Amino acid sequence: GAVVSQHPSWVICKSGTSVKIECRSLDFQATTMFWYRQFPKQSLMLMATSNEGSKATYEQGVEKDKFLINHASLTLSTLTVTSAHPEDSSFYICSAPEGGFSPLHFGNGTRLTVT
Amino acid sequence: AQKITQTQPGMFVQEKEAVTLDCTYDTSDQSYGLFWYKQPSSGEMIFLIYQGSYDEQNATEGRYSLNFQKARKSANLVISASQLGDSAMYFCAMRGSIQGAQKLVFGQGTRLTINP
Numbered sequence: 001g002a003v004v005s006q007h008p009s010w011v012i013c014k015s016g017t018s019v020k021i022e023c024r025s026l027d028f029q030a031t032t033m034f035w036y037r038q039f040p041k042q043s044l045m046l047m048a049t050s051n052e053g054s055k056a057t058y059e060q061g062v063e064k065d066k067f068l069i070n071h072a073s074l075t076l077s078t079l080t081v082t083s084a085h086p087e088d089s090s091f092y093i094c095s096a097p098e099g100g101f102s103p104l105h106f107g108n109g110t111r112l113t114v115t
Numbered sequence: 116a117q118k119i120t121q122t123q124p125g126m127f128v129q130e131k132e133a134v135t136l137d138c139t140y141d142t143s144d145q146s147y148g149l150f151w152y153k154q155p156s157s158g159e160m161i162f163l164i165y166q167g168s169y170d171e172q173n174a175t176e177g178r179y180s181l182n183f184q185k186a187r188k189s190a191n192l193v194i195s196a197s198q199l200g201d202s203a204m205y206f207c208a209m210r211g212s213i214q215g216a217q218k219l220v221f222g223q224g225t226r227l228t229i230n231p
Contacts, residue, residue, distance in 0.1 A: 034218055043206065044160075044221045091158055097217060103150060104210075104219050106160035 003027060004096050006107025013084055014115055021079045021110045023094030029074035030096035034104070035067075038091040047092075050077040084114040117142045119207050119222035126227045128197050135182070136192040136225050138207030144168075147211045149190040150219065151181065154204040163205075166190055194227075202229045 003026040013019050023033055031052045036044040048069050049057040056069035066088075068080040077096075081088055093109040118141040128134040140149065151163040166174045166181045174181040182191040194201055207222040 032217075038158075043223050046218055046220070049218055093158070093160065095160070095219070103162040103165055105162075106152075109158045109160075111158070 004094065004105045004107045006094050006110055008110055009108060010111040010113075012113045012115060015085055016083055018080055018082045019084055019112060021081075021092055021094070021112075023077045023079070023096070023107050025075045025096045025105070028096075028098050030077075030098075031074060033071060033077040033094055033096045035069065035077075035079050036093045036095065038093060038109075040091075044093065047079075050079075052077075081112065084112070086114045088112065089114045117144070117147075117209050117211050117220045119209050119220055121207055121222035121225050123225045124223070126225055128227065128229055130199060130229050130231050131196055133193060133195045134197055134201075134227065136194070136205050136207075136227065138190045138192065138222055140188050140190060140207075140209050142209065142211055144211035147209055149181070149183070150208045150210070151179070151190075151192045152206045152208060152221075153201075154206060154224075156203070160206075164192065197229050199229050199231060202227060 005024045007022045033050040035047045037047050038044045046059050047062045050069045050071040052071045058064050071077045091109050095104040095106045120139045147168045149166045153161040164174050164176045164179045164181050166183045173183050178195045180193045204224045206224045208219045210217045210219050
């Protein structure tokens with residue numbers, strides 16, 4: 001079946017540094033990918049929609065300059081957390097639709113800890 | 116705007132019993148899809164079952180079935196013969212057809228615990 005690969009699965013970084021998370025669709029093309037954030041014991045909250053070849057669409061309240069999204073190809077989207085702070089510590093998970101109303105395929109997520 | 120509501124923060128069920136997880140939704144879209152995902156402690160999102168708004172029959176996938184009541188805007192998940200491995204967070208989600216992106220909106224989730 002279709003697979004979405006997300007890397008890294010976990011990362012620890014110091015405050016003020018930037019962290020890049022990659023999301024790849026392995027056997028299908030994804031013109032759109034979605035980035036979610038999940039705090040402990042909470043639901044997944046959509047951060048932004050990544051669009052291949054154009055700018056990402058951010059949800060209300062999500063800082064564009066802090067969470068940089070690049071959708072460079074039909075199989076790769078990246079999320080860069082810039083100048084990370086401890087409050088950015090969270091579980092970030094990407095997903096991609098195969099088309100129509102097919103289920104979204106999710107990556108395995110990235111647990112980010114900012115010290 | 117679309118909204119998904121799961122009113123059960125936690126559920127405790129004896130092994131082998133059936134369990135129903137509640138989900139209600141709100142949308143102005145005529146065409147939409149409803150999904151259930153399971154999230155174990157590892158964090159991965161596992162797709163369980165899908166129901167289209169125009170599907171006349173309730174969806175079933177093995178031990179999972181979706182009790183779809185369109186007029187009531189509810190899409191409850193029924194797990195039959197529960198197993199210890201069913202213990203996890205369960206999320207109901209919706210995708211609409213307007214606004215193009217077909218983004219998935221999630222409910223708050225229900226933590227299901229299966230007791231031996």
